Amino acid sequence: MGEISARTHVVEAGGEGPLLVIHGGAGRRLHEMTAAQKAETDEALARALEAGYAVLEQGGPAEDAVIAAIHVMEDAPCFNCGRGAALTLEGRAELDAALMLGDGNVGAACGLTTAKHPIDVARAVMERTPHVLFSEPAAELLDEWGIEQVKNDYFVTPARLAALEEWKALHETGDDHPETRHGTVGAVARDVRGHIAAGTSTGGITGQQPGRVGDSPLCGAGTYANGQTVAVSCTGTGETFIQEVAAYQVHARVSMAGEALPDAAATHGPPCWRAGTPVAATAASSWCPRAGPASLASRTAHR
Secondary structure, X not given: OOEEOOOOEEEOOOOOOOEEEEXXXXXXXXXXXXXHHHHHHHHHHHHHHHHHHHHHHOOXXXXXXXHXXXXXXXXXXXXXOOOOOOOEOOOOOOEEEEEEEOOOOEEEEEEEOOEOOHHHHHHHHHHHXXXXXXEOOOHHHHHHOOOOEOOHHHHOOHHHHHHHHHHHHHHHOOOOOHHHOOOOEEEEEEOOOOOEEEEXXXXXXXXXXXXOOOOOOOEOOOEEEOOOOEEXXXXXXXXXXHHHOHHHHHHHHHHOOOOOHXXXXXXXXXXXXXXXXXXXXXXXXXXXXXXXXXXXOOOEEEO
């Protein structure tokens, strides 16, 4: 069985000035990535990093950088978000996303089937409504918000269809390896003014029941930001992150227990993100002086 390490990696990310950390999902694979697939993924991560950091270099806000980076990954079929998202049992894509700022403003959406960039819907919820989370917003409402829409077939790729069929076959034998089914993308950023933001976008898990919602669009579970401590975007087994309120726990351990971020995100965290666990990881970045370095999920890039 091919494997992408979900071990928590630590990089120094303290200090001041622009900072961007991205992740393309953690978890094991049923099949080893080919050299071409790895090159495609690495190139897409590099483009996402450059797109987001260009915003920060021009003095743009953290949320714009997060969205620019996630846009690139939502367009790349090698990630489980946007085009190339995991498919439900019915062979359709149902997309979730969230965006949270360090000042507490947050927007999220789940069950999206036509929004080309789900992260844009999350931003629209945050900026254009008094609410936090929308489930399956109507096409007319998305039009009103200026969201680009496509047919659901746009998200469905041959690779994801094959993955769904393979999962169904394995599931019938009781050998479906649930840890291979997930994946998410995310980004956290700090801008020149010291403001922070976190964003997460996902297609869920292969073979999920229609209507299933994971951790990504849930504030405090898969996405969280607090200007005094951390910005967090999670990737892994969503049900576990929800049960553990994982993203908020990182903040709480830094803020209330005074833990350094690497300890909060890895050493003392719940099993869903503990270093070396093969089913999940957390991507977090902090600029609180006492928090120090940042913890990144597998297959991440930072600048």
